[in-house]
Ligand SMILES: CC(C)=CCC/C(C)=C/CC/C(C)=C/CC/C(C)=C/CC/C(C)=C/CC/C(C)=C/CC/C(C)=C/COP(=O)(O)OP(=O)(O)O
């Protein structure tokens with residue numbers, strides 16, 4: 298299933314963390330819509346290639362969420378390109394993107410790239426610190442970013458990112474109410490089926506990352522919780 302508009306769930310695997318072959322098999326055969334490979338630090342070409350080749354033993358769609366130019370490699374089904382809406386540092390909005398397109402532009406199949414408009418809401422997560430995101434946002438702010446993603450920039454994905462922390466369901470609901478074409482991804486702190494179900498009421502796609510490394514069996518249960 299390579300159409301993100303039909304997804305409900307994704308596991309995000311961090312190339313900078315270890316996962317056993319046995320656990321990887323369970324993840325890839327879990328019924329999740331896709332595996333996203335990405336992280337905010339320690340991502341190298343070597344650890345991305347290693348994880349990609351292991352996930353490639355299975356038929357599940359495999360996506361690279363690009364966080365460094367050095368780790369870009371052919372071989373993925375899709376490439377997600379984050380751009381941070383709630384930072385004023387142009388580097389993370391379009392700066393590194395310019396460098397990457399200078400390097401790869403002529404080789405690129407643009408149909409494989411999907412832009413993710415990130416709205417980062419957990420002030421303590423690595424991505425917030427790295428990008429200088431302003432996480433002090435109220436509902437009106439978040440709704441405006443959702444509208445910008447859909448109407449101004451026509452982004453395929455609006456990503457509410459609470460990485461490492463379970464978020465505010467009211468903000469997720471409010472963002473979803475603004476979106477029609479743009480798909481709402483929610484990620485952050487989901488570690489049980491009940492939380493997956495709650496966020497999955499409003500998010501089109503829930504993303505589960507850290508729980509795989511912290512409470513594997515509970516993390517696996519998040520798939521069935523959102524698949525009808
Ligand atoms: C033929 C060929 C090689 C084709 C490839 C074509 C291609 C993909 C070209 C690239 C085009 C392009 C425009 C690339 C952009 C490059 C880039 C590096 C942009 C910057 C991205 C960005 C804003 C990064 C900031 C950090 C961020 C928002 C990362 C997103 C992922 C994330 C938040 C992960 C969570 O991290 P984690 O480590 O899990 O954190 P916790 O500790 O909180 O858990």
Ligand SMILES: O=P(O)(O)OC[C@@H](O)CO
Nearest residue numbers: 460461484485486506507
């Ligand atoms: O790791 P967690 O907290 O599950 O968050 C998932 C994802 O949104 C991280 O980019």
Ligand SMILES: [Mg+2]
Nearest residue numbers: 311460506507
């Ligand atoms: Mg993580």
